[in-house]
Amino acid sequence: MFRINSFGRWLRQKFGSPVFKISIDGGFTCPNRDGTVAWGGCTYCNNDSFRPESAGHVETIEVQIAAGIAYLSERFRAERFLVYWQSFTNTYAPVDELQKLYLQALDADPRIVGMTVGTRPDCVEEEKLEMLEDLARDHYVCMEYGLESIFDDTLSKVNRGHDSACYRDAVSRTRRRGLDICSHVILGLPGETREQLMAYAPVLNGLGVQFVKLHHLHLVKSSRMAKEFEAHPFPLFEFEDWVTFICSFLEHLDPAIVVQRLFGWTPEEHLVGPHWRKNKPEIYRAILHELERRDSWQGKAFGCPPPGF
Ligand code: SF4
Numbered sequence: 001m002f003r004i005n006s007f008g009r010w011l012r013q014k015f016g017s018p019v020f021k022i023s024i025d026g027g028f029t030c031p032n033r034d035g036t037v038a039w040g041g042c043t044y045c046n047n048d049s050f051r052p053e054s055a056g057h058v059e060t061i062e063v064q065i066a067a068g069i070a071y072l073s074e075r076f077r078a079e080r081f082l083v084y085w086q087s088f089t090n091t092y093a094p095v096d097e098l099q100k101l102y103l104q105a106l107d108a109d110p111r112i113v114g115m116t117v118g119t120r121p122d123c124v125e126e127e128k129l130e131m132l133e134d135l136a137r138d139h140y141v142c143m144e145y146g147l148e149s150i151f152d153d154t155l156s157k158v159n160r161g162h163d164s165a166c167y168r169d170a171v172s173r174t175r176r177r178g179l180d181i182c183s184h185v186i187l188g189l190p191g192e193t194r195e196q197l198m199a200y201a202p203v204l205n206g207l208g209v210q211f212v213k214l215h216h217l218h219l220v221k222s223s224r225m226a227k228e229f230e231a232h233p234f235p236l237f238e239f240e241d242w243v244t245f246i247c248s249f250l251e252h253l254d255p256a257i258v259v260q261r262l263f264g265w266t267p268e269e270h271l272v273g274p275h276w277r278k279n280k281p282e283i284y285r286a287i288l289h290e291l292e293r294r295d296s297w298q299g300k301a302f303g304c305p306p307p308g309f
Helices: 007-015 061-076 095-106 126-135 152-157 164-176 194-198 200-207 224-231 239-251 280-294
Strands: 020-024 081-085 112-119 140-148 180-187 211-216 258-261 271-273
Touching (some): 007 258, 061 081, 061 095, 081 095, 095 112, 126 164, 140 211, 164 180, 194 200, 194 239, 211 239, 224 271, 239 280
Parallel strands (some): 020 081, 081 112, 112 140, 140 180, 180 211, 211 258
16 A cells, blocks of 8 residues: 655656656856845755855766766666756756756756756746746656745745745746646744644645655754754754654645655754654654554545555
8 A cells, every 4th residue: 555645656657667866056056145036045044055156166967967877876776867956046047058057967868857946936937937848848847846834924034035926926837837846845944833834735735736845844054043043942843743743744635746755854964953863764664654553644634545646
């Protein structure tokens, strides 16, 4: 029985074999830190880790992809790959530059089946979506938009630089282009109650997105939020608490939505908290065990049968 509509299974069904993501850095920055949208970035973002534009050295796209393929092939015998534009805001450049960069990546190796573009909802103008729609005729393309919170007062407090209406607009314009969408949320931002966190599920269900990434809030060193936490601590999800919460959340999540992530992840050396001291498989197994213990699954609250996917 499948209890979660998982991304790994979706990839195998879509592409006929396992597909591995290669994270690459396109040398982008972020409009939420350079004053275009706001200064200083989101308060949970580690601003010290930003690459200084003048000093940063980013390997060419081809070199990054070759290194990613070599590593994943050796470690997992991977044969097919998705390029993942992960760092910063990956649509923050003129459209012709973006197109050139994306094509460079998509054409770098015949084993690449497509790409996921991580970006902000306020950085996807129509001309960029039109270009991406064109690329999607020959390659798989998914847009990954950070929603982070469904509440405008939280978005404002964390200096996100956009509101939920902006998010809905980006999602609806992207859907009209036929592109897949992944919504990224952070559950546990300061001031949001458990009741409010459960309200994310119906909002995500109503967006019409194909994928979600569900992160618990983790505080990273040198972020503004970590400093706020040191001055005025607020509750963070402890491990058992998250397992219980996320299982209840999954029960209320539309089973048609594919779950790409069930928790956040920061290497211990960058982490202020919470310290779970578990590796990723341990966390994943604990969530599955809790679903088994409850005899539950994604979407059970709607009376849906266990997912067949
Ligand atoms: S979290 Fe993303 S949008 Fe916010 S400042 Fe960092 S890179 Fe920019």
